[in-house]
Amino acid sequence: MKFRLIRRDTASRLAMFTAPVLALVFTCVASLVLFAALGKDAGAALYALLLKPFLSWYSFSEVLLKMAPLLLIAQGLAIGFRANVFNIGAEGQFIVGALCASALPVYFPDGDFPLMLPAMIAFGALGGTVYALIAAALRTRFGASEILVTLMMALIAVQILNYLLLGPWKDPRGFNFPQTVMFPDNAMLPILFDGTRTNISLIFSLLASVFAYLMMQHHFRGYQLRTAGLAPRAALYAGFSASRMVWLGLGLGGLAAGIAGASEVAGPLGQLQRSVTSGYGYAAIIVAYVGGLNPLGIIASSFLISVIYIGGDNATVSAGLPVAAVEVFQGLLLFFYLLTFTLIRFRIEFDRKVPA
Amino acid sequence: MSQPALLRLAKVSKRYGTVQANKEIDLEVHTGSIHAVLGENGAGKSTLMKLIYGVEQPDVGHIYWNGQEVHLARPSDAQALGIGMVFQHFSLFETLSVVQNVSLMIPGKPADLAQKITDLGDQFGLSVDPHAMVHRLSVGERQRVEIIRCLLLNPKLLILDEPTSVLPPQSVRRLFETLRKLQADGMAILFISHKLDEIRELCDTASVLRGGEVTGRVDPREHDARSLAQLMIGREMPNVAHAAPRPPGEERLRLNALSHPRASRFGTTLEGIDLKLRSGEIVGIAGISGNGQQELAALISGETRAQEPGMVEIMGKKVGHLGPMARRKLGFAFVPEERLGRGAVPEMSLADNSLLTAHSRNMLSRGFIRRSVERAFTRECIEAFDVRTPGPDAEAGAMSGGNLQKFILGREIMLNPDVMLVSQPTWGVDIGAATAIRKRLLDMRDQGCAILVISEEMDELFEMCSKLHVLHNGHLSPALDAAETTPQEIGRYMIGAAT
Numbered sequence: 001m002k003f004r005l006i007r008r009d010t011a012s013r014l015a016m017f018t019a020p021v022l023a024l025v026f027t028c029v030a031s032l033v034l035f036a037a038l039g040k041d042a043g044a045a046l047y048a049l050l051l052k053p054f055l056s057w058y059s060f061s062e063v064l065l066k067m068a069p070l071l072l073i074a075q076g077l078a079i080g081f082r083a084n085v086f087n088i089g090a091e092g093q094f095i096v097g098a099l100c101a102s103a104l105p106v107y108f109p110d111g112d113f114p115l116m117l118p119a120m121i122a123f124g125a126l127g128g129t130v131y132a133l134i135a136a137a138l139r140t141r142f143g144a145s146e147i148l149v150t151l152m153m154a155l156i157a158v159q160i161l162n163y164l165l166l167g168p169w170k171d172p173r174g175f176n177f178p179q180t181v182m183f184p185d186n187a188m189l190p191i192l193f194d195g196t197r198t199n200i201s202l203i204f205s206l207l208a209s210v211f212a213y214l215m216m217q218h219h220f221r222g223y224q225l226r227t228a229g230l231a232p233r234a235a236l237y238a239g240f241s242a243s244r245m246v247w248l249g250l251g252l253g254g255l256a257a258g259i260a261g262a263s264e265v266a267g268p269l270g271q272l273q274r275s276v277t278s279g280y281g282y283a284a285i286i287v288a289y290v291g292g293l294n295p296l297g298i299i300a301s302s303f304l305i306s307v308i309y310i311g312g313d314n315a316t317v318s319a320g321l322p323v324a325a326v327e328v329f330q331g332l333l334l335f336f337y338l339l340t341f342t343l344i345r346f347r348i349e350f351d352r353k354v355p356a
Numbered sequence: 357m358s359q360p361a362l363l364r365l366a367k368v369s370k371r372y373g374t375v376q377a378n379k380e381i382d383l384e385v386h387t388g389s390i391h392a393v394l395g396e397n398g399a400g401k402s403t404l405m406k407l408i409y410g411v412e413q414p415d416v417g418h419i420y421w422n423g424q425e426v427h428l429a430r431p432s433d434a435q436a437l438g439i440g441m442v443f444q445h446f447s448l449f450e451t452l453s454v455v456q457n458v459s460l461m462i463p464g465k466p467a468d469l470a471q472k473i474t475d476l477g478d479q480f481g482l483s484v485d486p487h488a489m490v491h492r493l494s495v496g497e498r499q500r501v502e503i504i505r506c507l508l509l510n511p512k513l514l515i516l517d518e519p520t521s522v523l524p525p526q527s528v529r530r531l532f533e534t535l536r537k538l539q540a541d542g543m544a545i546l547f548i549s550h551k552l553d554e555i556r557e558l559c560d561t562a563s564v565l566r567g568g569e570v571t572g573r574v575d576p577r578e579h580d581a582r583s584l585a586q587l588m589i590g591r592e593m594p595n596v597a598h599a600a601p602r603p604p605g606e607e608r609l610r611l612n613a614l615s616h617p618r619a620s621r622f623g624t625t626l627e628g629i630d631l632k633l634r635s636g637e638i639v640g641i642a643g644i645s646g647n648g649q650q651e652l653a654a655l656i657s658g659e660t661r662a663q664e665p666g667m668v669e670i671m672g673k674k675v676g677h678l679g680p681m682a683r684r685k686l687g688f689a690f691v692p693e694e695r696l697g698r699g700a701v702p703e704m705s706l707a708d709n710s711l712l713t714a715h716s717r718n719m720l721s722r723g724f725i726r727r728s729v730e731r732a733f734t735r736e737c738i739e740a741f742d743v744r745t746p747g748p749d750a751e752a753g754a755m756s757g758g759n760l761q762k763f764i765l766g767r768e769i770m771l772n773p774d775v776m777l778v779s780q781p782t783w784g785v786d787i788g789a790a791t792a793i794r795k796r797l798l799d800m801r802d803q804g805c806a807i808l809v810i811s812e813e814m815d816e817l818f819e820m821c822s823k824l825h826v827l828h829n830g831h832l833s834p835a836l837d838a839a840e841t842t843p844q845e846i847g848r849y850m851i852g853a854a855t
């Protein structure tokens with residue numbers, strides 16, 4: 001039996017709010033069964049996953065810390081996605097941003113470089129942008145798919161990172177660990193709330209959200225990008241340059257990822273180390289789509305996904321859940337979210353057998 | 357009448373938001389009849405067909421099939437009864453072959469299907485190569501594939517929504533022969549068209565729709581086109597007499613030995629095209645679509661760049677290397693033949709579709725969109741061009757075909773261009789609106805605009821143009837004086853018998 005999705009006539013605004021709630025309920029029911037089958041205390045597990053992130057100021061601040069890079073990268077990516085420019089390798093641009101930013105404290109470990117922090121952010125932004133624009137150049141000149149190019153460039157970025165950490169940038173007094181020196185104080189982002197690790201990169205992300213909102217919903221550039229995504233031939237007819245959309249879509253994605261990378265090393269890490277490849281660049285793709293590629297939706301989705309990340313960390317520690325179970329929970333939540341969201345916007349229709 | 361009608365609708369209504377698309381419609385279709393549905397743009401013809409085919413469901417009312425009440429929740433229900441439909445916008449996958457497209461809807465082995473396609477083709481004059489890729493097919497051939505796909509389900513009722521509005525004249529003749537054969541075989545056909553002469557020639561019954569209601573049921577063979585039109589629009593058709601053109605002014609568009617290789621194997625190579633267009637004149641390009649019309653239009657608009665800047669001149673400037681925006685800045689405007697996806701973005705509101713080309717009309721302030729200007733412009737366009745729509749927030753994709761065409765044409769005219777290219781100005785537009793559109797173009801000419809019209813409709817070209825060219829196989833004929841040439845002569849150029 002075949003089935004199809006038929007778009008409902010009235011795509012309700014209510015759906016935007018009911019979908020996450022329903023998804024949460026379904027996920028809880030499914031995971032209660034799952035955790036019980038594992039012989040764990042299901043109630044404690046759910047408590048750790050969903051409530052604990054909100055119960056102490058510290059764990060809530062950790063949610064905000066996670067949210068900052070996800071939000072920033074996702075806003076940048078969504079701009080490209082709406083123009084059908086698919087930058088899948090934000091992870092690579094994030095790493096290159098982190099590398100470029102780290103160059104300064106690595107070569108000036110005593111912090112005797114004027115305007116250290118702003119220069120690091122600028123380096124990171126530039127590095128991420130240029131790295132993404134390589135894909136734009138290949139796409140506009142040779143028609144190479146930016147999906148493949150950005151993805152492969154992400155793998156290259158990891159190798160560059162490995163090379164630097166194992167070779168020239170390794171901290172000479174670091175017991176041979178693959179990491180750089182700890183950054184001097186003036187290379188660190190100011191903390192936003194005392195006693196937490198949340199730093200001002202959250203402000204960068206919120207500013208980027210405002211920028212993305214104004215540009216995509218109210219500026220002609222954003223209109224051109226949306227047109228290019230919805231109806232490429234209409235964009236051609238109107239004379240919106242297709243290659244400019246590619247440059248812009250990739251460039252802004254790389255810029256955001258680069259700043260996020262710089263903020264990661266100048267923030268929670270405090271040095272360049274291998275764990276900078278934590279998958280923010282890939283998770284941001286999910287954040288962007290769960291947020292409906294809408295700047296406001298992305299704020300909500302980046303928060304939601306950060307909560308389940310932090311909740312997941314809690315659950316492995318306090319409820320003794322295996323990491324895999326936490327990942328299943330996160331997967332379930334996304335799955336149910338997308339399912340309810342789809343069902344609210346579409347109805348399913350089954351095709352009966354047609355007599356020949 | 358003893359036998360019940362094959363299909364009967366009783367008091368069927370359908371509403372979209374604030375628009376009452378169909379209101380208490382009664383309709384009977386009998387076996388062996390070709391039944392016309394006519395009405396102005398937005399009268400509700402396509403909507404009614406969608407109700408019969410189960411794409412949409414009526415809000416109230418009953419549908420009877422052979423006297424039995426039926427509920428059609430989806431197209432497959434209608435197909436199971438024996439109803440087939442060819443939509444106004446085709447629904448074939450370009451990257452698949454004919455047989456593959458057919459097999460998406462119809463079970464069976466590809467080899468068997470291919471055989472059936474060939475057999476049906478022979479039987480009804482619908483020949484098409486089952487293994488050809490769809491993107492290689494002409495519009496006429498694609499339509500044949502759509503019809504064959506319906507016929508494979510052995511329908512008793514075939515619905516054709518504006519099948520002829522995109523067909524060149526010869527293909528229309530072939531289609532009519534096919535339909536007559538099907539009729540002789542006992543099939544009922546619902547036929548929508550804005551071309552009243554076609555309806556008079558082909559159909560034995562006509563239901564007239566106005567504002568979503570049936571306002572008349574006539575035998576079209578007993579009426580002339582004029583009185584049918586009057587039934588449709590509810591008032592006397594205005595008799596339009598056009599002022600004679602004044603002598604044209606300075607040159608505004610010029611093509612100099614414009615040649616361009618085809619972009620793909622399925623395109624047309626243009627060779628050595630020369631053309632001059634002056635202020636205050638309308639020049640027409642006749643010919644059957646597929647002879648280079650699309651390629652030529654894209655070269656003039658800038659969607660395709662010419663090989664040398666001097667091949668295209670607008671307002672005395674060499675623009676062959678410039679893009680559409682730069683050409684528009686010089687005072688150029690363009691109405692393409694495809695509305696959805698090129699002339700308009702279906703998912704966006706009409707207001708946002710104004711922005712597409714009218715952004716230079718004060719709609720931006722430092723790049724930010726001035727919504728109030730955008731809406732005011734859109735409202736003015738809706739009013740001035742009689743676009744039937746709830747308002748500037750309606751999605752372009754939800755508009756009836758003809759109304760969208762009026763909107764796009766209105767938008768381009770409101771730009772006050774110095775030079776305008778209009779491709780197929782009245783495709784799918786009802787005759788009242790078509791008359792109004794031609795009048796608008798003539799008014800613009802009198803105000804000094806230079807207009808180039810590409811059209812397949814010879815009557816339209818003769819009505820408006822002072823000079824005619826014919827495009828055949830990538831070659832453009834010399835300019836012919838419209839007052840001195842005849843449709844016969846144009847026809848000879850169209851088939852390449854004269855050069």
Ligand SMILES: Nc1ncnc2c1ncn2[C@@H]1O[C@H](COP(=O)(O)OP(=O)(O)OP(=O)(O)O)[C@@H](O)[C@H]1O
Binds near residue numbers: 759
């Ligand atoms: N999906 C939709 N959503 C909202 N309004 C719609 C939708 N489809 C049609 N309408 C409206 O219903 C009315 C009738 O449209 P319909 O397409 O049936 O007209 P039509 O007679 O086929 O016109 P045309 O000759 O231009 O094709 C129009 O006012 C149109 O805007």
Ligand SMILES: [Mg+2]
Binds near residue numbers: 403
């Ligand atoms: Mg229609």
